[in-house]
Amino acid sequence: MSETTSRVLQLLGLLQSRRVWTGEELAERLGVTTRSVRRDIDRLRELGYPVAASKGHGGGYQLGAGAALPPLLLDPDEAVAMAVCLRLAAGGSVAGVGESALRALSKLDQVMPNRLRSQVAAVHDATVTLTSTTSEVVAPDVLMTLARACRDREHVTAGYVDRAGNPTRRRLEPYHLVTTGRRWYLLGYDRDRQDWRSLRLDRMTDVTAAGSTFAPREAPDAADYVRRSISTSPYRHVARVRYQAPADAIAAHFPPASAQIEPDGPDACIVTAGADDPERMALYFAVGGVEIEVLEPPEVIAAAKAVAERLCRAVSP
Template sequence: MTAERVLRLLALLQRRASWTATELAAELHVTDRSIRRDVERLRSLGYPVHATGGVGGGYQLGAGTRLPPLLLDDEEAIATAVSLRLASAGTVAGAGEAALRALAKLDQVMPPRLRAEVRAVHGATETLIGPGVEIDADVLMTLACACRDAVRVRFLYSDTERTVEPVRLVTTGRRWYLMAWDADRDDWRTFRLDRMRTVEATTWRFRPREHPDPAAFVQRAVAEAPYRHVARVRLRAAAQEVRERVPPQVGRVEDDRDGWCVLVAAADRLDVIAVHVARLGYEAQVLDPPELRTAATELASRLAALAG
């Protein structure tokens, strides 16, 4: 018995209300005995296949006859259900509703013991996701396929037509970005998906070139490039500890020596960076710019006057 035949049997049972064993055997080119074994296999997977005897009897698929097969082990089924729960609060237009529909279908075809475990996870979980910008699902799929197939993409960005060689999609959880080689500017660029218009994949294939790490490249572009000031501050703390407290879109943490790390953060005002560093609560040393020391001193004076 093969998994492929079991899937074909399930598809036949979904096609119409009732089949005899002889009819199923003829469709699958196997014996009646093989059909009985395959039916037992479906039942062991949690599918309610009912059998009736006598004239006009046969096999019928119970509740969930229009649903796709669930050939997942326990860990895979739970992981899928939890992932769908998270996707239902995502930032892709229409994906939240689709995830809820898929979750409902998954719940119907799960064996009772797995259904109980998944509902326990859902019942004990709350999702806190800040407001994000929705993107068009078609745009996401077009860009993903273009990355996979190595074809150029054209789109409008700030009312300017751009032609790029896409490499990777990167998400911060609230926004989606595309890292790509900008053919017109002859350099790597980062683009926000929600700002793209009239996105279309061309038929022009390109040879992938060496590129920076997409996640690091996008993080640097998001956390530093748009701002007037970029600061580097040494902190007496383990790099991983600081990374857990500083979101990637807020700052970049570099490893240093002797129990220190370096935080790279950006803002339009230096006193904003000073406040951010002070709130972390670590011993700090300003590396650059020197003006950050002045901004921190002035901020400390204002706070002291407020306290006095």
């Protein structure tokens, strides 16, 4: 491969990795002059890549979408990751993806080197997917619109149905998408409520990018915020329980999105989780196989006592 061809491919990879690059930034990354960058941009355009150029503050080079999809530049790790994801997509939680994923996989597999194809096959053969019975699938256009808006810091508007079934209209600054495997969530700043929100994508409709961008705020950790939202806020009772075991050991007993686990010294931890039925919650906390202490609330403490007494009567002579 010639030096020029290698540099053009490197330039393409940079343009695919970020929304806008200035000529000076590209020249510095490639180790060439801005004049060479302009010539390489012209070569990409001749190959069918729609590279837009804009002047002024915030301007630069941007890889746009064209009428036809030119070749993507993937390194070996990216190719393997994409192929594995496509193979698993048929059993995922995005509506209508299965058939499209298979078509895309067949095209990728056709040009993939044998050594990479064998890696993909090994991962696929060793993986068993438990299909979900949930019908809470996400429309692909909703997922893609929000993903692009998160990347480009673009305002979106959307219809949303809350937990009580009430329809609302949201004006959002989208930051991150979070998936638990069964559901997708958006961490976003609600401009009307002036606060952060986690929103289920399957409850969102008519998601539209507004075309305007926003300056990033200092955002909370997306995974932690969504975990707190779905493990406690939807429930009538939120309990705190001290386990006499390290946090890492107890984390294995809880699904990632079901509880918050915080260390309480080297040999103990505090678990916070929510539920509507205090007695079910008490039984759930007791299955860890270690000593526990229910700290709050009073309803769950009373339920734990009642369950313990009932179990003692069940095994008494």
